[in-house]
Amino acid sequence: MTPVDAERTVSLTVNGVPREATVPVRRLLSDALRHDLGLTGTHVGCEHGVCGACTVLVDGAPVRSCLVLAVQVDGRSVRTVEGLARDDGRGGQLLHPVQEAFRECHALQCGFCTPGFLMTIAAGLEARDAAEEISEEEVDDMVGGNLCRCTGYANIKKAVRHAAAAMREDAR
Amino acid sequence: MKPAPFRYADPGTLDEALEVLSAEGEGAKVLAGGQSLLPLLSMRLAAPAVLVDINRVPGLDTIEATGDGVRVGALVRHGALLGGGPDADAAARVQPLLARATAHVAHPAIRNRGTTVGSIAHADPSGEMTSVLALTGGSVAVATPSGTSEIPWADFFVGPLETSLPAAAVVTSAFFPALPPRAGTAFAEIARRRGDYAVCGAGVVVTLDDDRRVSAARAAYISVGLVPEVHDLTEAVAGQPADAADWSAAAALARGKVDPDADLHAGAGYRRHLVGVLTGRTLPAAAAEAVSRSAA
Numbered sequence: 512m513t514p515v516d517a518e519r520t521v522s523l524t525v526n527g528v529p530r531e532a533t534v535p536v537r538r539l540l541s542d543a544l545r546h547d548l549g550l551t552g553t554h555v556g557c558e559h560g561v562c563g564a565c566t567v568l569v570d571g572a573p574v575r576s577c578l579v580l581a582v583q584v585d586g587r588s589v590r591t592v593e594g595l596a597r598d599d600g601r602g603g604q605l606l607h608p609v610q611e612a613f614r615e616c617h618a619l620q621c622g623f624c625t626p627g628f629l630m631t632i633a634a635g636l637e638a639r640d641a642a643e644e645i646s647e648e649e650v651d652d653m654v655g656g657n658l659c660r661c662t663g664y665a666n667i668k669k670a671v672r673h674a675a676a677a678m679r680e681d682a683r
Numbered sequence: 684m685k686p687a688p689f690r691y692a693d694p695g696t697l698d699e700a701l702e703v704l705s706a707e708g709e710g711a712k713v714l715a716g717g718q719s720l721l722p723l724l725s726m727r728l729a730a731p732a733v734l735v736d737i738n739r740v741p742g743l744d745t746i747e748a749t750g751d752g753v754r755v756g757a758l759v760r761h762g763a764l765l766g767g768g769p770d771a772d773a774a775a776r777v778q779p780l781l782a783r784a785t786a787h788v789a790h791p792a793i794r795n796r797g798t799t800v801g802s803i804a805h806a807d808p809s810g811e812m813t814s815v816l817a818l819t820g821g822s823v824a825v826a827t828p829s830g831t832s833e834i835p836w837a838d839f840f841v842g843p844l845e846t847s848l849p850a851a852a853v854v855t856s857a858f859f860p861a862l863p864p865r866a867g868t869a870f871a872e873i874a875r876r877r878g879d880y881a882v883c884g885a886g887v888v889v890t891l892d893d894d895r896r897v898s899a900a901r902a903a904y905i906s907v908g909l910v911p912e913v914h915d916l917t918e919a920v921a922g923q924p925a926d927a928a929d930w931s932a933a934a935a936l937a938r939g940k941v942d943p944d945a946d947l948h949a950g951a952g953y954r955r956h957l958v959g960v961l962t963g964r965t966l967p968a969a970a971a972e973a974v975s976r977s978a979a
């Protein structure tokens with residue numbers, strides 16, 4: 512008979528590091544990342560999938576971490592905003608082109624929604640052919656599922672185009 | 684808020700899933716993409732005792748397109764129907780409404796997990812795919828501990844968020860019949876933001892005769908009415924040439940047929956107005972597609 516559990520131990524890879532946590536099965540992935548694994552970069556906004564602040568990548572694809580149970584990512588690989596920057600090989604870190612673009616274009620103000628935007632846009636840009644010029648429609652589709660209540664979308668969209676252009680340069 | 688405590692099973696076969704569902708009775712709920720169920724749990728609008736996660740059940744993630752239609756397995760994500768893969772492309776040729784409507788379902792991050800079949804099982808009158816199932820004359824395949832059956836759409840939808848599905852049951856697939864020859868489709872909606880639930884949406888199918896005159900025009904609307912409904916608009920345009928039919932008469936007919944509700948986002952009158960606008964936009968587009976498919 513299939514076990515019906517109230518608690519489970521979950522093993523997953525987060526930003527390349529193997530992690531494990533024993534959680535009640537109702538634990539949302541967002542809460543598991545923040546409370547059980549101490550990764551508070553993932554923000555929790557509406558907790559019903561509307562705001563997008565908690566977006567993380569599961570096996571490379573963006574998902575709302577508040578709409579996934581922690582037990583559902585057993586054996587999977589999760590990437591959070593803490594995993595966007597790369598080591599620069601000199602003891603420091605190199606920001607992801609999307610992070611760089613957000614700084615450059617003033618695409619954040621209070622910063623609460625930023626991790627979700629960064630993960631959604633990073634996944635969107637990494638999934639497309641960097642050599643192609645990005646269309647307005649692609650930009651809208653990338654940012655349309657996330658809510659920002661202060662900076663507004665003009666600068667966020669500018670950052671998407673900026674990051675796409677930087678990634679295009681890199682692809683040459 | 685967080686979901687109330689529940690217990691969780693992720694069976695590895697359909698039989699085991701049905702076994703757990705029948706052992707746990709009324710308190711058990713199927714978990715597919717979780718993109719509607721988890722919000723309900725977090726808002727404490729539902730508090731099932733057990734979630735039966737079907738994501739590990741093999742064989743449910745296929746899109747099968749044949750001459751008869753497209754069968755979409757219970758674990759096919761919205762995103763998978765949007766194209767890219769050979770199966771999705773074949774599906775779009777057999778029944779173009781599928782991908783066309785799916786493009787309006789939520790945002791990419793939600794489309795990565797949410798399923799077409801889950802949308803249908805959820806039976807939200809604001810969901811696109813319930814109306815597409817109705818408009819295409821589709822059905823769902825249902826597995827229960829006592830066997831399997833195919834339920835036509837009209838017998839499946841009972842009310843908002845309510846279906847005729849028995850407690851211990853899994854919808855294993857949804858079937859969307861093929862678009863007939865000399866027919867074309869179109870889909871359009873008005874939403875407050877790209878990817879949001881529609882304030883109003885419309886899907887239409889226009890069928891032509893051998894002389895490229897309209898022989899049938901049917902429409903189904905999103906966020907209008909409590910259950911999906913197919914409206915026959917043929918009488919307004921029957922026998923008229925595909926490129927010069929009186930589509931505004933069909934739009935007026937549609938406005939008279941629907942019975943929309945008011946909510947936070949729109950009053951009933953505005954929704955009725957949108958039904959007319961979207962009908963007027965989609966019918967000529969569908970007719971044009973029917974003409975080009977007739978030529979091919």
Ligand SMILES: Cc1cc2nc3c(=O)[nH]c(=O)nc-3n(C[C@H](O)[C@H](O)[C@H](O)COP(=O)(O)OP(=O)(O)OC[C@H]3O[C@@H](n4cnc5c(N)ncnc54)[C@H](O)[C@@H]3O)c2cc1C
Nearest residue numbers: 560715716717718719720789797798801802804810811854
């Ligand atoms: C922010 C946001 C925006 C959205 N926008 C849209 C939109 O514009 N249009 C739209 O249509 N949807 C929208 N959705 C909902 C989304 O499409 C869901 O994916 C879909 O409604 C449910 O599919 P699911 O696989 O996630 O089902 P789940 O959430 O897992 O389940 C939903 C219900 O269906 C039942 N169920 C699911 N699968 C089965 C099955 N195989 N057999 C038996 N019962 C089953 C469950 O028990 C539950 O009651 C949105 C969701 C969010 C969070």
